[in-house]
Amino acid sequence: MFDKDYLEKIRIEKEKWEEKLKGSKERDVKFVTDSEIPIKRLYTPLDVKGDYLETVNFPGQEPFTRGVYPSMYRGKLWTMRLFSGHGTPEETNLRWKYLYENGETGFSAAVDALTFNGIDPTNPDGAPEVGTSGVPLYCIDSLFALTEDIPIDKISVALVVEPFTSAPVCAMYFNMAKMRGYDIKNLMGTTQNDILTMTVGYIPYKNSPPNHLLRVACDFIEWTVAQKNVPLWHPINFTGYNYREGGIDAIQELGFVFASACSHIDNLIERGWKADDFVGRLAFHLAAHKDFFEEIAKYRAARRIWYKLMKDKYEVKNPKNFGFRFHVQTAGSSLTAQLPMINIVRTAIQGLEANIGGCQSLHTNSYDEAICLPSEQAALVALRTQQVIADETRITNTIDPLAGSYYVEWLTDEVEERVWNYMDKIQKVGSIDKALSTGWLYKEMRDAFHKRRTRLENGEEIMIGINKYKVPYDTVTDVFRTSQKAIDTEVNRINKLKARRNNAKLEKILDKLRVVCEKEENVMPVIMEATKEGATVGEICDIYREIWGIWEPPLAI
Amino acid sequence: MSERKIRVLMSKPGIDGHWRGGIVVSRALRDAGMELIFGGFQNVNQIVEAAIQEDVDVLGLSIHSGAHFAYTKQIIDLLKERGVFENILILVGGVIPAQDFPKLKEIGVANVYGPGSMTSDITEFIKTHVKK
Numbered sequence: 001m002f003d004k005d006y007l008e009k010i011r012i013e014k015e016k017w018e019e020k021l022k023g024s025k026e027r028d029v030k031f032v033t034d035s036e037i038p039i040k041r042l043y044t045p046l047d048v049k050g051d052y053l054e055t056v057n058f059p060g061q062e063p064f065t066r067g068v069y070p071s072m073y074r075g076k077l078w079t080m081r082l083f084s085g086h087g088t089p090e091e092t093n094l095r096w097k098y099l100y101e102n103g104e105t106g107f108s109a110a111v112d113a114l115t116f117n118g119i120d121p122t123n124p125d126g127a128p129e130v131g132t133s134g135v136p137l138y139c140i141d142s143l144f145a146l147t148e149d150i151p152i153d154k155i156s157v158a159l160v161v162e163p164f165t166s167a168p169v170c171a172m173y174f175n176m177a178k179m180r181g182y183d184i185k186n187l188m189g190t191t192q193n194d195i196l197t198m199t200v201g202y203i204p205y206k207n208s209p210p211n212h213l214l215r216v217a218c219d220f221i222e223w224t225v226a227q228k229n230v231p232l233w234h235p236i237n238f239t240g241y242n243y244r245e246g247g248i249d250a251i252q253e254l255g256f257v258f259a260s261a262c263s264h265i266d267n268l269i270e271r272g273w274k275a276d277d278f279v280g281r282l283a284f285h286l287a288a289h290k291d292f293f294e295e296i297a298k299y300r301a302a303r304r305i306w307y308k309l310m311k312d313k314y315e316v317k318n319p320k321n322f323g324f325r326f327h328v329q330t331a332g333s334s335l336t337a338q339l340p341m342i343n344i345v346r347t348a349i350q351g352l353e354a355n356i357g358g359c360q361s362l363h364t365n366s367y368d369e370a371i372c373l374p375s376e377q378a379a380l381v382a383l384r385t386q387q388v389i390a391d392e393t394r395i396t397n398t399i400d401p402l403a404g405s406y407y408v409e410w411l412t413d414e415v416e417e418r419v420w421n422y423m424d425k426i427q428k429v430g431s432i433d434k435a436l437s438t439g440w441l442y443k444e445m446r447d448a449f450h451k452r453r454t455r456l457e458n459g460e461e462i463m464i465g466i467n468k469y470k471v472p473y474d475t476v477t478d479v480f481r482t483s484q485k486a487i488d489t490e491v492n493r494i495n496k497l498k499a500r501r502n503n504a505k506l507e508k509i510l511d512k513l514r515v516v517c518e519k520e521e522n523v524m525p526v527i528m529e530a531t532k533e534g535a536t537v538g539e540i541c542d543i544y545r546e547i548w549g550i551w552e553p554p555l556a557i
Numbered sequence: 558m559s560e561r562k563i564r565v566l567m568s569k570p571g572i573d574g575h576w577r578g579g580i581v582v583s584r585a586l587r588d589a590g591m592e593l594i595f596g597g598f599q600n601v602n603q604i605v606e607a608a609i610q611e612d613v614d615v616l617g618l619s620i621h622s623g624a625h626f627a628y629t630k631q632i633i634d635l636l637k638e639r640g641v642f643e644n645i646l647i648l649v650g651g652v653i654p655a656q657d658f659p660k661l662k663e664i665g666v667a668n669v670y671g672p673g674s675m676t677s678d679i680t681e682f683i684k685t686h687v688k689k
Contacts, residue, residue, distance in 0.1 A: 113573040113622055125600050126572040132623035133573060202574030205598055246577050337655075337672040370672045371654050372623065449581050457675060466673045473671050479654040482623060555576070557583050557595055 001052050002045045010045055030460070034291035035249035037414055043406035049413060055304075056409070059358075059399045062311075064303040065412065066400035067358040068323035073396040078354075079361040080386045081106035081158060081327065085135030086373045087483040088490065089145035092135040096150060098376060104383055106361060108158035109146065110134040110373075111169070116198065117205040118165045118541025121490045126205075131486030133373065137161075137169055138490060139497050139536045143176040152177060156188040158237070158327075162198035163217040164207040166191050167523050168540040170220065171531040174230060190234035190283055190327075193217050194242070196260055199436050199553060200445050201242030208548040210433035216523055216544075218267040223524035225281045226273050234283040236264065237327065244287040245333045247448035250298045250415065255422035256441070257284060258305060263432040265314060275314035276321055284326035288350035288357075290334050295350075296402055297411035299357030302326070304416055327361040328354035337370040338465035340477045348385050355389055356402060362386055368477050375480035439554035446556040494536060501534030509533055510543060517547040563687055565615040568596035568604045570628035578650055579619035585676030586683070591615075601628060605635040608645060614687050620651040626660065633665045646688055650674065 002010075021041075031039045040047075050056075057063065060070030069075060082099055084107070085092045096107055112134040113119075119126045120138055130136055137143060147157070161169045170191050174184050195213050198204045207213065217236060224230040238261050240253040248256070261282060265275055286302065288295050306324035310316040330350035335343040344367050351364045364385045366378035374382070390396065402408040429440045436442075455461035462468050483489075509530045516526050527540060567583045569576070579595075587593040594611050596604065608616050616636075620628060629649055636642040642665065649661055650670035658669045668682055 113571070116574070117572050119572060128624035128627035129571050129573060129622045133621075198574070203576045203598070204574060205572040371652065446580060446584075449577050450584055453581050453585070453676065457677065463673070467675075473673060474655045479656060555580070555595070555597065557580055557587065557593070 001048050001050065007046060014044060014046065033250075033294040033411070034289060035251045035294065035415075035418070037294070037411070037418070043410050045406060047406050047410040055413075056403060062319075062322065063307040064323060065300050066403055068303065068325055068360070072358060072399040073355075074399065077105075077390050077396065078359055079106040079156070080104050080383060080390075081108045081361050081363055082379060082383060083108045083110045083160065083329065083363045084374070084379065085110035085112075086480075087131040087135070087486045089135055089137065089142045090489075091483060093146055093148055093150070095376065095379070096146075099379060099383060100150070100155070102380060102383055103387060106156050106158065107150070108363065109137070109160055111161055112136045113205070114138065115165060115169065115537060116162065116202070117207065118168070118537050118544070119205070120494060120536050120538030121487060122494065123538070127487055130490050132482050136486065136490050137172070138538065139494060140172040140175055140531055140534065141493055141497055143172045147176065152180075152189075153182050153186065156190065158190040158192070160192045163193055163195050163213040163220075164198060164204065164544065165537055165541060166193040166220055167216055167527045168531055168535070168537045171524065171527045172537075175528065175532045184230050185228075186232065187230055188232050190237050191220065192239055192285070193220055193236040194239040194260070194285075195432060195436075196256055196441070197239050197242040200441050201239070201246065203553055203555065204551065206545060206550050208544050209551040210436040212544070212548040214263060214267060214431070214433045215520065218264055218271070219522040219524055221264065221278055221282075222268060222271065222273070223522055226268065226278045229524075231281075234281050235278075237283045237285045239285040241285050241287040241329045243445065244289065245331065246445050247333070247452035248444065249448070250289065250291070250294055251418045251422050252444065252448070253287060254298060254302055254305065254415075254419045255426055257286070258309065258419070258423055259426040259435070260432045262309070262313070266431065269314075275310065275316050276318050279310060279314065279316060280318065280321040280323075284324060286326050286328055286359075287331050288328050288354040289331040290346075290350075292349065292353055293408060293411055294415065295353040296357045297408055297415045299326070299354075299359065300400075300408070300412045301416040301419060303358075304412075305419055325360045327363070328357075328359040329363040330354070330365045332365055332369050334463075335365060335367075335369045336463060336465045338471045338473055340367045340371065342464060343367040343369060344381060344385065347382065348388070351386055351389055352393075352395070355395060358400060368480065371477065372480045373482060375478060378477075378480070436553070439556060442554055442556045497534050497536070506530065506533045506535055510535065510539065513540065513543050514547060517543060562590065562592040563615060563683060564592045564594070564611060564613045565617060565683070566594045566596055566604070566608050566611055566613040567617040567619065568599045568607070569619050570599065570601055570604060570632065571620065571622055571624055572598065573620070573622035573624075575621035575651075576619075578621065579617070582617065582619070582650060582670075582676055582679060586680060589680040591683070601631040601635060604632055605639060608636070609639060609641055613645060615646045615648065615683055618647070618649045620649060620653070623652070625649060625651060625653050626657065629661060629666060630664055644688055646683065646686055648679070648683070650679075
């Protein structure tokens with residue numbers, strides 16, 4: 001990027017400067033990023049390689065380092081989307097409206113453990129967890145209640161469900177929208193539908209084996225986008241965030257995400273589609289963690305890697321399909337139950353990373369994140385944090401403001417190179433379902449868990465309130481409790497639905513689903529039919545279990 | 558004469574899949590020389606059955622769903638019914654508000670570990686409180 005002779009001059013001057021440093025002591029800490037990239041004391045033009053037009057270029061132009069759109073936040077701010085759900089659909093609807101009235105610009109449904117795993121509330125194994133960690137969405141009536149009086153034709157909704165339940169839950173949503181008179185061809189939203197979230201991010205409870213999860217995830221992409229039934233929908237959101245929270249680093253986060261994305265693209269190409277038929281709607285969800293500059297470099301590197309993958313590996317032609325569009329969530333695992341107000345500071349800094357890094361959408365965590373689901377007050381503070389960034393800091397005046405920083409450009413290159421190397425390592429194991437079934441990914445997660453624990457216990461990684469300026473665990477914040485009545489409400493909802501529906505007709509549709517599952521055909525058309533007739537998520541998932549079996553993940557300790 | 562190792566069953570009651578805490582603590586206890594049985598997801602009956610069959614000294618329950626009171630109470634009631642409650646040290650860990658600690662201890666939990674707990678403290682507690 002710089003003239004050769006000029007660089008030589010800088011090199012000579014730098015040597016002189018280093019002479020002056022001799023004998024001066026530095027603090028006894030490791031100067032490394034969170035992913036252990038060694039960091040120099042100073043970066044200069046000598047560290048910036050590559051040609052500006054080739055490696056950085058302008059926003060909205062190849063290789064998209066500076067952003068996916070030409071105008072970025074000067075054209076449109078990021079979507080402020082808080083991941084939210086608790087108790088019952090009705091209670092969650094009230095919370096959504098509260099946030100909307102306070103300036104939220106997108107919705108995101110956090111579902112409970114039963115919805116995640118396709119378990120109906122009538123099953124005693126999971127009954128105590130109805131509504132405790134998210135909103136219960138067990139049948140189509142739940143979706144009506146969730147979105148009542150919400151203009152779903154104008155505001156996008158993210159449904160955070162994973163491959164095992166994404167088809168039934170989203171089919172319920174699409175049917176609800178149709179019954180309300182909306183054309184689902186214009187419907188905007190996202191389904192998380194991320195195979196790794198429910199396998200290594202969380203562990204699955206009685207889900208089917210990974211090869212089937214990969215296939216149903218691809219069924220959903222095929223039916224919504226490739227076959228254009230819901231063409232504006234984001235049918236998948238590769239959610240590095242959820243496994244990053246387990247302790248893997250920024251390099252592994254992108255490695256997991258891209259390896260998984262490639263396996264899905266390969267599956268759809270095997271079905272006869274071209275990458276251009278669907279890749280433009282694939283979306284991503286990354287973390288904003290503790291290392292400020294490394295995270296920003298990560299977002300910039302991610303855009304460049306995705307562009308190269310699309311162009312070189314998948315020979316994508318349409319320039320609209322090169323863009324790496326992503327949602328960000330600030331790091332829940334960086335927050336503490338001790339001194340919870342400090343979490344507001346942490347979250348503000350992480351939110352800033354995401355915005356400087358050019359995210360399309362952002363969730364900021366609540367200060368009570370480490371203790372309970374967010375209280376109304378905590379959720380409002382989280383939303384206001386984004387609004388302060390958007391309306392008060394003026395960081396949105398210019399696009400990609402850290403470009404040209406010797407450090408950030410160098411770190412972007414470094415992150416990119418390390419991610420390519422890590423992806424090679426994953427590729428040697430095979431497709432993403434193989435990386436799961438062989439246990440390889442579980443070992444990577446396990447190693448990350450222990451590395452983090454060791455670093456925290458020996459003080460190499462600092463958490464204020466935990467291992468420095470330690471305070472006893474005594475939650476001083478009010479604890480938000482989910483409704484104890486949720487279980488009764490949800491059992492009643494299902495009972496009412498079952499009394500109303502045509503069970504004979506539904507049985508026939510469910511038999512059709514059995515055949516479709518056996519033949520490994522696309523499950524979406526018949527699940528659209530079944531959920532319209534009142535099938536519950538649990539009933540659909542029980543058929544998956546019956547035909548495809550139940551998978552015990554090969555956990556490593 | 559070699560001393561009998563402390564036997565620990567680590568279980569996840571319910572269906573919530575937050576698994577990091579249970580694994581981290583399991584590994585730490587194993588590293589500290591204890592014999593670790595990782596039960597993973599188990600319903601309350603399976604947990605009690607496994608605790609008896611494996612003749613464990615310690616039962617660790619990892620709960621992040623907010624339903625910690627419901628599951629723990631069911632398990633302790635069953636252990637009492639089977640007459641083994643007195644022999645087993647029961648520990649609960651996870652996303653558990655400090656306000657709930659006294660209530661859990663009241664029903665028979667020996668100690669509770671919330672977010673930010675150090676594994677060395679858990680190991681130490683087990684070594685000094687194990688019942689056999």
